[in-house]
Every structure is written in structure tokens, then in C-alpha cells.
Amino acid sequence: xxxxxxxxxxxxxxxxxxxxxxxxxxxxxxxxxxxxxxxxxxxxxxxx
Amino acid sequence: xxxxxxxxxxxxxxxxxxxxxxxxxxxxxxxxxxxxxxxxxxxxxxxxxxxxxxxxxxxxxxxxxxxxxxxxxxxxxxxxxxxxxxxxxxxxxxxxxxxxxxxxxxxxxxxxxxxxxxxxxxxxxxxxxxxxxxxxxxxxxxxxxxxxxxxxxxxxxxxxxxxxxx
Numbered sequence: 001x002x003x004x005x006x007x008x009x010x011x012x013x014x015x016x017x018x019x020x021x022x023x024x025x026x027x028x029x030x031x032x033x034x035x036x037x038x039x040x041x042x043x044x045x046x047x048x
Numbered sequence: 049x050x051x052x053x054x055x056x057x058x059x060x061x062x063x064x065x066x067x068x069x070x071x072x073x074x075x076x077x078x079x080x081x082x083x084x085x086x087x088x089x090x091x092x093x094x095x096x097x098x099x100x101x102x103x104x105x106x107x108x109x110x111x112x113x114x115x116x117x118x119x120x121x122x123x124x125x126x127x128x129x130x131x132x133x134x135x136x137x138x139x140x141x142x143x144x145x146x147x148x149x150x151x152x153x154x155x156x157x158x159x160x161x162x163x164x165x166x167x168x169x170x171x172x173x174x175x176x177x178x179x180x181x182x183x184x185x186x187x188x189x190x191x192x193x194x195x196x197x198x199x200x201x202x203x204x205x206x207x208x209x210x211x212x213x214x
Contacts, residue, residue: 021079030114037112047197
């Protein structure tokens with residue numbers, strides 16, 4: 001019988017892991033967007 | 049009783065899976081942390097590599113969503129370009145899939161999304177409107193007005209969006 005964990009795993013979105021993309025983990029690729037988002041965040045915060 | 053419960057979970061899971069699977073989208077590749085994704089948009093303008101990135105913002109547990117075209121032979125991204133590859137809806141459903149994947153890996157984070165232009169923000173809103181029933185299976189969606197945040201209302205204009213995994 002399938003476990004609950006196995007059922008949950010079925011919901012996962014299929015994605016192919018590509019380790020060459022790990023190089024972007026500590027790099028902001030869209031700096032202007034992030035800057036703007038930080039401005040909005042400081043002004044409006046997050047939803048209650 | 050336990051068997052009935054498992055059967056119930058199976059049925060719920062199947063309905064849920066169908067809601068997501070019916071969205072036509074591109075195949076995604078990601079790094080091991082699921083913070084950066086790539087996919088290839090295919091259309092009349094050719095095959096165009098697109099990148100999605102979730103970047104940590106200045107507060108704990110809040111990430112910005114951005115996506116755009118990868119500039120050839122570089123690590124630079126262009127989130128203002130209008131590709132006109134006749135696949136904007138498929139691109140958006142692919143981005144939704146990336147959000148689901150990222151929030152599966154990081155279930156307590158908030159996602160911020162702001163369009164790089166008014167027309168891009170409008171495109172986000174139209175995409176959320178169109179696929180709201182599928183999206184709200186997994187995510188709480190909020191819209192930002194000049195008055196502040198509110199639960200997303202279909203058809204209403206917003207300047208930014210936020211999402212949280214259910």
C-alpha cells in the first residue's frame with residue numbers, strides 16, 4: 001500500500017536537475033527587479 | 049477505516065494532479081536548490097532560452113520572482129524584452145510550475161512578483177486570472193494596490209503579487 005509520503009511525491013512538478021545552474025545560486029540575475037522588490041517590501045511589507 | 053482514508057487521499061491526489069497536469073507548459077531544468085530554472089520557449093521567433101530566478105530579498109523568508117530571456121553567450125538576463133513567440137500563456141504556466149517547485153522545496157517562503165513593465169504586470173494578472181482555480185489549489189495569492197495587500201480578486205488591477213504555499 002502506498003504511504004502518504006509517496007502520494008505527496010506524486011504531486012511534485014517534474015523538473016530535470018541541471019547542476020550547471022548551481023553557479024547562479026549566489027548570483028542575482030535580475031538586480032534591478034530585486035532592488036525594486038526590496039523598495040516595495042519596505043513600503044508595503046507582506047500580506048497579513 | 050484506514051483503507052477508506054487512504055482511498056480518499058488517492059482520490060484527492062488524483063483530482064489535484066489533474067488540475068496541474070492539464071496546464072500546457074515547457075519542460076523545466078533547475079539547479080539543485082530549485083532557485084534558478086531554465087526552459088526553452090519555442091515559436092515563430094525560434095527557440096529562446098528563458099531563465100526564472102527566485103532571489104532572497106532583504107527580509108527573512110521572502111523571495112523575488114523574476115524571469116526573462118538569457119542574452120546569448122553571457123550570464124546576463126533581459127526581463128524587458130518582448131519575445132513575441134506566440135506562447136505567453138505557456139510561458140506563464142511554466143513559471144507557475146517553477147513557483148510550485150520552489151515552494152515545494154521551501155514551503156514557508158513568500159514569493160514577491162512585480163512586472164518589469166505595466167504591460168508585463170498586466171500579463172501576470174491575466175495569467176493568474178485565467179489559471180486561478182488551478183493555482184489556488186496550492187497557493188494563497190495576494191494582490192497589491194496603493195492601499196496595501198489584499199486577497200487576489202479576479203479582474204482587479206494590481207501593481208504586484210505575493211504568493212504563499214498552502
